[in-house]
Amino acid sequence: MRVRGNRAMATLAVLALFASACSFSKSSESSSDSSAASSRSLSSSSPDGKSKNEQAYRQDVGDYTASWARSKGDPGDGAEFQKGLARIAERHGVTNWEADRATYLGIGQGLRSAGVAPDDVSAFQSSLGGDSGSGAKLIEEGYADVRS
Amino acid sequence: MGAAIADVADALAAMGAAIADVADASEARHVDFLYVDANEDTASGGHVALRLGDQTYHFGYHRPGLLFLDREDSDHFERVYTGLENRTIESRRIAVSAETFELLRAGFNERYLTETAEREAIDSIVADRELVERWSSGSPEVDVRAAGYFADREKSVADPPLARLRAAVRARYGNAYAEERIEAATRAIRRLAETPIASGSHVGWHVGWHVDVDYGVAARAADLASEIEAFRVLDAASLLRTGALVPPAASEPDLDARERRSLASYAGRLERELVDLAGSRRPDVGFALLLGMARFLALEESLRTGRLLVLDAYPLPPDVRTLSREEVEAQGGRLDELGASTRSDLERSRVAFSLAEDPREPDWGALEEAANRHREVASAIGSDRPIRIRSERLLPARPARRSLPGEGRIEPSIASAAISRLEREETTRREKLVATYDYDLLTRNCVSEIFVEIDRALEKKAEPDLSSEAREAAVERLAVEHLGGHVPPNRGFEFIPFVAADAVDEELRVDGVEVSYSYRRARVAERTESEGFVAALRESNVLTSTVYRRNVEDSAFLFFTDDAFFARPLFGAVNLVVGVGASAFGLALLPLDRGDTAWAGLRGILWSVPELAFWNVRKGSFFAVPEPEANARPRPESAAADRDRIGSPFS
Structure with missing residues (x-):
């Protein structure tokens, strides 16, 4: 413990002299890395057929929806909720998010995670997929998915 | 192209099988506490991150002095840090239940999404103000x-x-x-x-x-x-x-x-x-x-x-x-x-x-x-x-x-009121952003915030409306239950990345430690294994190395010291001389290179000093690295023991 304390003190001295204790945030904006950036363009498939990218997208949509549902309750007039959804989708390379089933599954997953009652799911269904459209059914599917 | 397609198809099939194996083995979830060793300049204190499956979360310093949560694809994170930044990563694997994993994942991810939205909000306000200004004049x-x-x-x-x-x-x-x-x-x-x-x-x-x-x-x-x-x-x-x-x-x-x-x-x-x-x-x-x-x-x-x-x-x-x-x-x-x-x-x-x-x-x-x-x-x-x-x-x-279509412009009175309100909103938001995300070397850095966020995620399982003391006790109990122990934020020297890694070793349920060696160390080890001592000698310095090429973004130095513990002071002394020489030479070049050589020399002197005392910070960096190879290998000893043997709190 004493050794660790001495090393820590020495480290402190070096830190004070030389620099900061945290990396600059440059891992995501490294200007010199063409090849590392291209590595991100390949998405591998997981065993259940969903790509890593799709899973990450679905999770982001789910977390966003859960956060929205907990703080606001319903999608309101839909525009702001959809705009937020569009921004998240774009980060995953999805611009036509209405045509991507992961969007609706993620919304259902998020509503479940936020503890939204089944009866209140319809507000989001109406706003996004129509009460009886395929989007609405996928929201139900995401909501019902226990693993989600 | 046909053969290439066949090769790639085989590789994809093999990759799919490998992923399937990993997935089968990962029914019991785990999280990885990552310690990234130091390199020169902004990385000199080391770094920590939390890997939650395919996503890795870490706090990074953003100008002008703010600390934000960043998220990377886990493979990309490893490639950037071990490859381009040439830094070794130690992963401490902590077995958790699926519920704990999801609790941590959702907690970190919601914070990430929220912070991103808050940062975008200021850009949005600025864009609004600028548009209203333009719109009021035509x-x-x-x-x-x-x-x-x-x-x-x-x-x-x-x-x-x-x-x-x-x-x-x-x-x-x-x-x-x-x-x-x-x-x-x-x-x-x-x-x-x-x-x-x-x-x-x-x-x-x-x-x-x-x-x-x-x-x-x-x-x-x-x-x-x-x-x-x-x-x-x-x-x-x-x-x-x-x-x-x-x-x-x-x-x-x-x-x-x-x-x-x-x-x-x-x-x-x-x-x-x-x-x-x-x-x-x-x-x-x-x-x-x-x-x-x-x-x-x-x-x-x-x-x-x-x-x-x-x-x-x-x-x-x-x-x-x-x-x-x-x-x-x-x-x-x-x-x-x-x-x-x-x-x-x-x-x-x-x-x-x-x-x-x-x-x-x-x-x-x-x-x-x-x-x-x-x-x-x-x-x-x-x-x-x-x-x-x-x-x-x-x-x-x-x-x-x-x-924008339309004949009219915004009425001056409407525009003026809107601009005033947006200016106030922008000021308020910026002040709140600084107050909320201000970086502090000792109390709010990339280490402390990882533990803060873990506590915050676990706190969701605590009963609501607890007093402050009762909530702290509940979080500690939940941490023991979910992670095997608790590392409170800002305890002692644990704001320093390697001390925090030791604390995780001691306090949490760490099942094992894996090391992903820096790109250069992994390549040098391979070549030494196949070619013998001559390869180690050749790769020990910038001039004859076949793995590393001089990068102008690195400081001026001659010898690598991250894998040379006993020779480190001697190599450090040579590096110091190189730094002094580059600085002097740089002064002569000042009109030609805008001080680049002199600055590299000064930094060379700076990062040679710790080497004199058996410490390594500088490791060199790469412009690009080939496809990732298997750098990971199981650790025979504890991370702390290995670091003691290497002898550097930074490496």
Whole structure:
């Protein structure tokens, strides 16, 4: 413990002299890395057929929806909720998010995670997929998915 | 190409099997506490991160002194830190239940999404203020993303590819549909001008990490302008502008029969989706429609010519940096190596897309990106022109400037009130941003916030309305239950990355430690194993190393000391002399190189000093590294013991 304390003190001295204790945030904006950036363009498939990218997208949509549902309750007039959804989708390379089933599954997953009652799911269904459209059914599917 | 496809297909199959094995083994979840050792300059204190499956979360310093949560794809994180930054990563694996994993994942991810939204909010307010200012003095212009791919509408040919799409849209929604949408969007823009401030939603601040979406007047105006542009393009069945597509490099093969089938299938699906999209009332329909139509035209042209043609996805300056061949080489890079690496990526992407049963939009995006990156390098090799550099995802969005429709301007009194309110809002937001995310070396850094966020996530399992003391006790109990122990934020020296790693070793349920060695150490170890001591000798210094090439972004030094404990003071002394020499030489070069050599020399002196006392900080860095190889190997000893043996608190 004493050794660790001495090393820590020495480290402190070096830190004070030389620099900061945290990396600059440059891992995501490294200007010199063409090849590392291209590595991100390949998405591998997981065993259940969903790509890593799709899973990450679905999770982001789910977390966003859960956060929205907990703080606001319903999608309101839909525009702001959809705009937020569009921004998240774009980060995953999805611009036509209405045509991507992961969007609706993620919304259902998020509503479940936020503890939204089944009866209140319809507000989001109406706003996004129509009460009886395929989007609405996928929201139900995401909501019902226990693993989600 | 045939053999390459077979090789790549085999590799993909093997990768799928490997992933399946990993997934089977990961039914019991785990989280990894990552300790990244130091390197010079901003990385001198080391770094920590939390890997939660495919995503790695870490706090990074952002100018001008703020600390934000960053999220990376886990493979990408490892590649950047062990490869480009040449730093070894120790992963402490902590077995957790699926519930604990999800608790931590959701906690970190919600914070990440919230912080991102908050940072975007300030940009949104600034954009609103600037638009209102322009709008009060006349009809303003806005950038319409993806409109820059289309030719002027006057140009036309017989039977343009978008005519089929236009016919399908008219058949479903009516012949006057595009005009109706354009008129409706134009009316909506006029309403924005009447009440610009009511059109924003700059209200609220995070309360317990809730995401608020800022959808202000500038974003709404841009969306409406995009909608107008999209329906004009559709109605005119416009063509792509010259230069919108990136042609294949000379070495790229034509599309084979399988690729033609997959492209034709995807083009058909995209066409159907675009007809659906045209009927959508979502706010961002314009950009999605413009990009979708441009991609549809690229696909059609690919099928017509038998060559893979994609949209030029690089942004326009100043959003993209360029480097000349000389600048690339000064950083240790080589265009021919980059070309080979990106060609390999493109080949894999082509095979992956052609094998995909039901490709999604990001799958086409991945192929499009791989083609862009390879062709950018290939073109630079052939012409000596600079290469465009951008490590973020490439999403085609080439903008064109368009005037907002409407006769009027915002009334001066309305504009003045709106501008005042937006200025106040901007000031308040900036102050809150600093107060909430201020970086502090000792109390709020990349280490402390990891533990704060773990506690915050666990706290969700605690009973509500507890007193402060009771809540702290509950969090500690939950941490023991879920992680095997508790590391409180800001305890003693645990704000220092390696001390925090030791604390995790001692306090939490660590099942094992794995090391992903830095790129250079892993390569040197391989070569020493196969070639013997002579390889170690050769790779010990910058001059004869075959792994490392001098990178002007590194300080001036001669010997690597991260894998040379006993020789470290001696090597450090030589490095010190090199630093002094470079500084002196740099003074003479001052008029020629703007002080670059002198600065590298001074930094060389600085990072040599710890080496005299057996400490290593500097390791060198790389411009690019090849595809990741298996650097990970199990640790025979505890991390702390190994670090003691190496002798550096930083390495």
